[in-house]
Amino acid sequence: MIQKISAPVSVSFTFDSKKRKIFPKWIVWSGRLYPVVKIGLHHTYRQGRILYHVFSVTSKNLFFRLVLNTESLHWKLEEISDGLPD
């Protein structure tokens, strides 16, 4: 099931300067910690002057769409899914 959400979320984010790789390590949402195991896709879009980075990531069995507002540097959780039909 896919659920659209619009909630602030805590994200731990790392940058490896040697590999030049970025990675959201874990997120805390609704009082629970979810370690990120995979980035499916990273893409960007603009809304007016603001650039948003979208990270489509999965924990063990949940998908999260995380969006970083590059002006405020705040994260938002926009979607979760368990990959099952409605």
Added chain:
Amino acid sequence: MVYPTNLVFNPKSSTMMHIDLNSCFATVEQQANPLLRGKPIAIAAYTTPSGCILAPSVEAKEHGIKTGMRVRDGKLLYPGLIVLPTDPEKYRNVHVSLRKILRDYTNDFTPKSIDEFVLSFDGYPILAKNSMRQIAEQIKQRIKDEIGEWLTVSVGIAPNRFLAKLASNLRKPDGLDEINKSNFLEIYSKITLTDLSGIKARNAARLAYAGIYSVTDFYKADIRTLKAAFSSINGYYWYLRLRGWEIDDFEFGRKSYGNSYALPKPLITPEELSPILSKLVEKMGSRLRRADYKARGIHVSIVYRDWSFWHKGISFPKVLFDSRDIYKKAFKIMCSAPYKKPVRELAVSCFNLLKSDFSQLELFEDVIKKESLVKAIDRVNEYWGDFIIIPARMVNAKGAVPDRIAFGGVKELEEFINNH
């Protein structure tokens, strides 16, 4: 003009490559969300039962789900079908990443749509050290390494664009095939006329009337037969295409800008339709001005709930660039529709485009002032996001006319890439 009529299959080695991202929208969604991989999913314009499926995944296609089907029909074929709305920004980003990879191999490449590219390697030094097949394998691997491991492309190689596309369609997903002087007859014997891009039922019937029933017949037919079958120069073009000679190396320029919207509610009167028309005009107008164009013609078309269709286009002596002026003309055209029936789809477009290099001044209106005002509004909308400043009549059209990717065209992608 005298055309060569005794051509053999083009003997030159293959230098054209056609790359097709398999089940593009669905594969990109599966790339983004690994929990969807290996499952039948479909991307639809609307996820409601009457929404139209735009892209089924490879797994959904195995259950008979096809592009153009209604969501309800897809779910009848496979009740566990996962239906997702489109996410154009995601697909455009993947398209741009693909472009970046392809640019490393040749400057002579043409995106044919969001998921199709044609590359020419004619005269490129890379062919001195690598075969076309090696280049294709490298590109396939780089797509997996640099964009996403779930993405697969079918690659076709041939001496001309048409046969390269045909070769890319031979095996899906993840194909890599070549059509050349040594195997073309064998491949032609295995496919049907309607497998050829550009030959569907009506053209197949024309060919059957001329005694052509298979691709091999088509290849063997002489020019006179083909010209008679198509009643035009197209017969000669097909003669060249099937022999591997290039006839499709041209691009159509931009001739119009347009936006359309399928209404979720059946609205009838011009007053009810006015907010939607206003939003369509605002979107179209800002795209027109961003590309530095003005227009002399406006066209409105309406598809009604009973599938009847009405349209009207008018050319004007005055050039139009201000959305307010475009709206006034479009509204007048819409009001001239003779039917008062529930509307299914409303579309507006502008044509007779002119580059806005200079402005025709007028006696009773300050055109320069108006241009400056429109530019200022566009700048505010660009800075704060589209539709920050809107006409009051558009207030009720909030959320209508979402972002979409056009089928079979890349002109709107040019706008995206230029603005990126």
